[in-house]
Structure formats: structure tokens, C-alpha cells
Amino acid sequence: DAGVIQSPRHEVTEMGQEVTLRCKPISGHDYLFWYRQTMMRGLELLIYFNNNVPIDDSGMPEDRFSAKMPNASFSTLKIQPSEPRDSAVYFCASSGTAYSGNTIYFGEGSWLTVV
Amino acid sequence: AQKITQTQPGMFVQEKEAVTLDCTYDTSDQSYGLFWYKQPSSGEMIFLIYQGSYDEQNATEGRYSLNFQKARKSANLVISASQLGDSAMYFCAMREGYNQGGKLIFGQGTELSVKP
Numbered sequence: 085d086a087g088v089i090q091s092p093r094h095e096v097t098e099m100g101q102e103v104t105l106r107c108k109p110i111s112g113h114d115y116l117f118w119y120r121q122t123m124m125r126g127l128e129l130l131i132y133f134n135n136n137v138p139i140d141d142s143g144m145p146e147d148r149f150s151a152k153m154p155n156a157s158f159s160t161l162k163i164q165p166s167e168p169r170d171s172a173v174y175f176c177a178s179s180g181t182a183y184s185g186n187t188i189y190f191g192e193g194s195w196l197t198v199v
Numbered sequence: 200a201q202k203i204t205q206t207q208p209g210m211f212v213q214e215k216e217a218v219t220l221d222c223t224y225d226t227s228d229q230s231y232g233l234f235w236y237k238q239p240s241s242g243e244m245i246f247l248i249y250q251g252s253y254d255e256q257n258a259t260e261g262r263y264s265l266n267f268q269k270a271r272k273s274a275n276l277v278i279s280a281s282q283l284g285d286s287a288m289y290f291c292a293m294r295e296g297y298n299q300g301g302k303l304i305f306g307q308g309t310e311l312s313v314k315p
Binding site: 117126127129132139140173175177186187188189190192193195 | 232234236242243244246249251290294302303304305307308
């Protein structure tokens with residue numbers, strides 16, 4: 085079975101540009117998470133969805149960040165405009181319901197560099 | 200608020216020996232799940248082991264076992280017979296909420312180095 089698929093794997097962009105990160109969760113999973121990892125702050129939960137509905141977006145750092153999940157098989161995390169301090173690894177993860185197992189599986193991450 | 204604490208920023212272990220990575224947690228929920236993930240230098244997050252708060256037996260997965268002490272709110276990872284490939288960052292995480300459908304929160308991680 086395919087795991088969580090993220091794209092792009094690596095992106096280098098200039099400050100002020102829009103960045104869109106994409107995620108395809110594991111088929112049948114109804115929870116989707118977006119995390120950001122930096123050396124300074126570790127792994128931070130940005131937002132998570134259940135059945136395509138955002139449940140908790142308290143970790144989204146500011147209005148420049150937005151996330152959508154238009155259907156069960158696709159989610160985007162958008163940064164507009166991007167800033168150098170947004171440079172990080174962004175992980176998408178998914179899981180099923182408690183009755184089908186709680187294990188949360190991660191994608192390989194999107195490595196973002198803003199110059 | 201839920202919290203995960205890993206007090207060991209770095210650990211060294213000799214190849215073939217066992218090592219314990221510490222994790223304590225804080226939650227007021229009765230239903231929660233505890234996870235350990237491995238992050239090698241290549242960056243991916245690899246799921247290792249899971250323990251539910253109502254599970255009475257400690258979880259085991261091959262060379263990994265989770266020493267779950269509910270009263271002390273600790274969930275230490277034990278790696279037996281360490282291998283060079285075990286060198287990586289290890290993260291403890293907790294998921295709480297109804298039927299554990301809440302968010303997954305991570306500790307700061309422990310960097311494990313296995314010496315030949």
C-alpha cells in the first residue's frame with residue numbers, strides 16, 4: 085500500500101513568493117495532520133483535519149499560513165507570502181479512527197528553504 | 200494541556216547492548232495513546248511502537264519494547280541488542296481525546312548514538 089505522499093520533496097523559493105505544499109493521505113484514513121520541524125522548535129503541530137474538516141488550527145503561526153482539505157485524498161498547506169523564518173521541514177501525516185488503529189503515519193516531508 | 204518530556208538530549212550506547220530512552224507525559228484524559236518514532240539522518244519519521252492507556256501489557260515490537268508505568272506517567276522505550284543502524288533521533292509522542300482521536304504531540308527528542 086502507498087504511504088502518505090508529499091510534494092514537493094524539496095523547494096527553494098525567494099522571500100515573498102507563494103509556496104504550496106501538497107499531501108495525499110493513506111487511503112481510508114480520516115485524520116490528516118500538518119507538522120513543521122525546525123531545530124529551534126522541534127516538531128510543531130500546525131493543523132489537523134478529521135473527515136476533511138479542520139479540527140484544530142491553533143498551531144498555525146500566522147495568517148500567512150493556510151491549509152485546506154477539499155476531499156479525503158488531498159490536502160494543501162499554503163504560505164503566502166513566504167519568509168526566511170518559514171524554512172523548515174513540513175510533514176504531513178494521516179491515521180484512521182480509533183477502531184481501525186491509531187497509528188499515525190508520516191510522509192517523507194517537504195524541505196522548504198526561503199531565501 | 201498535554202505535555203511530553205524527554206529529558207535526555209543525547210545518549211550513547213555500545214553496539215549489542217540494551218538502552219532505555221526516557222519519556223514522561225502529562226494528561227488529564229483517561230484515554231490516550233503513546234507512540235515512539237525514529238528519525239534517522241535521512242529525515243523520515245518511522246513509527247516504532249504504540250501503547251494504549253488501557254493496555255495492561257507493555258507493547259513489544261521486535262527489539263523495541265515500551266515500559267509503560269501509568270501511575271508514574273512514564274513510557275520509556277527499550278531497545279535491546281542495539282545496532283549501528285539504530286543511531287537516530289527518537290521521539291516520544293502522545294495522542295489524547297475521545298477514542299484517541301485528538302492531536303499527536305511530540306517531545307523534544309533524544310539523539311541516540313550507537314558505538315561499534
